[in-house]
Amino acid sequence: MVMMMVMMGCNSGGVLESKESVENRFLKSLVGLSNEFLNVFTSFGEMVGSVLGLKADSKKSDVAAYFKTVQGTVEGVKRGLNKIVADMKKESNPNAAATETAVNKLVSETLDKIITGAKTASEAIGGDANDFIGNVAAGGAGAAAGVKGDNIKNLVKGIKDIVDVVLKNEGSAEAGDDKKAENLSARTGSNATDGEAGKLFSVSNAGAADNAKKAAADAAKAVGAVTGADILKAMIKDDGDAVKLSEGVDAPSAKKDAVIAGGIALRAMAKGGKFAGLSDNANADAKKTVEGTAVGAVIKALDTLMIAIRKTMDLGLKSVKETMKTNINATTVASENSGSSSQNQ
Known part of the structure; x- marks a missing residue:
């Protein structure tokens, strides 16, 4: 009986644990x-x-x-x-x-x-930041200038920190082509040429009625031609033309669709960022197109980022x-x- 109690004491102390346990x-x-x-x-x-x-x-x-x-x-x-x-x-x-x-x-x-x-x-x-994503200047004398917005460099840095981790090998900052929507001729790449998307980043205006419509259509063409990953890569490219466009700096080499789309997305996101309006009077069609294009560029970029x-x-x-x-x-x-x-x- 003493031997049995000793054995029970050893087992209750957990000296050996069964395979099942x-x-x-x-x-x-x-x-x-x-x-x-x-x-x-x-x-x-x-x-x-x-x-x-x-x-x-x-x-x-x-x-x-x-x-x-x-x-x-x-x-x-x-x-x-x-x-x-x-x-x-x-x-x-x-x-x-x-x-x-x-x-x-x-x-x-x-x-x-x-x-x-x-x-x-x-x-x-x-x-x-209570201004609209598709913020477009009212237009007309003294009210048509585009505004670059605040803290663009920090915005780019934050997005880059994420993209570098989740989209290493996807997207290209050079995606798309350099053809403008009006007649598929080559873009000049500046923000001063009438009828091109770059004009929406002008510090003066987007041109008169017809040219403003052409600029809006060219912007829509650029955003539609590339992927969200392309837009993100253009946004974060070191010393890239998309950042220059969004900051209102003349960028003669900013011709590719991805670069333009990236610039649009950055200005649309940036606090205080505003796209240039018409030089003479407001045009509802051009304004509506730019608003939709800006929101579309942001959705494309953020949707891709979320999935990644x-x-x-x-x-x-x-x-x-x-x-x-x-x-x-x-x-x-x-x-x-x-x-x-x-x-x-």
Whole structure:
């Protein structure tokens, strides 16, 4: 009887853990971690459908809110991942170290860069930017000048931080051609030539009625000819012509569709940014076309950016989850071998 009590005491002290107990413990751990990841995926997926409802009367502050939402959501993902690691450490989970390494890699190489970029872009625009995305000067004497807007360099920097992570090999800043909409002849590339999209960035006016219509049509052609990835790459190109256009600087080489579309997107997003109006009197057709083109360029760029962020996040989270699975299997096998070895002694 004494011997039986000693043996029971040893087992109750947990000296040896059965194979079934080990497998159940790791199974429960994996199920719990899977649920954590499901919550992460769901929260990020909901953002995709809720942020991009931009329209003609949307304001620049809506774009700032878009980047603020990206920042907050990715910060939430980061907190969720760190909580998983902390819980694993607290439970002395043998896979904690491998999981922490995978999480730290995802955070440092991807999440932190997206968070920083989104914060910079959001602050560059500002939550109080109440002018329209498609902001066009009223037109007429003294009221037709385009305005470059504020903090363009910070806006570009923030977007670049994100694009460099999520769109490494997609899009081209030189996409499209240099043909203007009117007759498919080559653009001059300046912001002073009547009938070309560049005229919308003029610090004086977009030209008289007919020429303003041509400039508006040329801008619409440029945005329609390229992808969102092309627009983003043109926006972030170092010392690029898209930035020069948006800042109202004469850029003779700014002829390609992607460059023009990138310049339009930047001016449309920038706080205080305004496209030039007609020199003589307002023209509803030209103004409406420019407004729609500006919103279209922004939607194209931000939609592409959102999809790219989602894909990058999916790959990163799946990589971390795969690390967990691999190490859980390895540890279970090791436990089985340890149990067999103990029984053979």
